[in-house]
Amino acid sequence: MNKTALRALLRERRALIAPESHGFARPTGQGRRAPGLSQHQVDQLLHRTFGTYHRLESGNYPNPPTSLLRDVARLFGLNEQEWVSLCRYALLQDPPGPLHLSSGKEVPGVWQEAVDGIGHMAYVTDASWEMLAYNTAFAGMFPGGKVPGNTLRWMLLDPHGRETLMDWHTAWAPMVLPQLRAALATRPDDDILRQIEKEILADPETADLYAAGNSHPHPDGDERPLMHALEGPGWVTMCAAQPLTAPGSRLMILVFHRGSQRVHSRAPNLRSD
Incomplete structure (x- = not known):
């Protein structure tokens, strides 16, 4: 537990919440003058035993339950990055899932311009693998330039996807399916992912x-065989990253080379000296 960082985050965010917004009257005579909710008021709003929140904010609550951290985060209006910080400070680990189910469903609009500026095939999907942005190079991978609306469903269930992803049974499906299982572990109530699982x-x-x-x-970093609609058969190496404002979303850059030979499988890792 990082007590100093935890205390600073919680105090700062607690101070921003007016007690009146939750039905509490601010004292008019002598008494508390600190801004924001009192620690006792937080306990009341979260239906926790008196002193629970004080233990958390003071750093005297080892291994607090995730349910408490989530309730505090939602009461304080934390964003996804602050939610990650709260879990890291209190538990020294990342949260088990997003703070809100809606998180990971959108990215800032500038991502389309960023993707357009990438020379390789590139696209951005949300936490349910729904397409958000892609460039012209990526569209060229598909017959007629028709990009699928959900890349996970296309990779696993679309007949054209199974033709494009060469050696689908061994090189693609066994590697893609576990990603669905992992996503559902953190987003068990995601309707799109649940529907794809049913179809699978x-x-x-x-x-x-x-x-x-x-x-x-x-x-x-994976390199797999792929049939490009315009370039023919070859190998694609995948570079994956995540827009930080949208947990579960992904930026994919696909480096494609024509031919039957792998190109990047023996490339050394990049390290600073």
Whole structure:
């Protein structure tokens, strides 16, 4: 636990909340003059035992439950980055999931301009793999330039996707399916992901692969065979990153090379000296 950082974050955000906004009367005579909610008022609003929040803010609550941290974060109106900081300060680990289900569903509009400026194929999807932005190079990968609305569903269930992703049964599906399982672990109530899971379980080809429960957390750095609509067969190396304002979203940059030979599989990792 990082007591100093935890105390600073909670005090600052607590001070911004007017007691009157939650039905509390500010004393007019002698008494408390500090801005914001009192620690006792926080306990009342969260339906916690008196002194619970004081223990948290003072750093005297080892391993506080995530449910308490989530309730505090929502009461204080923390954003996703502050939610991550709260969990790191209090638990020394990242949160088990986003603060709000709606998080990860949108990114700042400048991402379209940023993606347009990338020479390689590039796109941005939200936490449900719904397409948010892509460049012309990426559209060229598909027949007629028709980009799928959801890349996860396309990769796993679309017949054209299985043709484009060469060696689909061994090089793609076993690596993509675990990402759905991991996403549902942090977003169990995501309707889009749940629907895709239902479709996967109803498809004999994907159901068995999904049941195998392989572990492959992300595609960053993977090199896999791909049939490009304009360039023909080749290998694509994937660079994956996440826009920080949208947990669960992803920026994908696809570096494609024509031919039957791998290009990047033996490239050394980049390190600072």
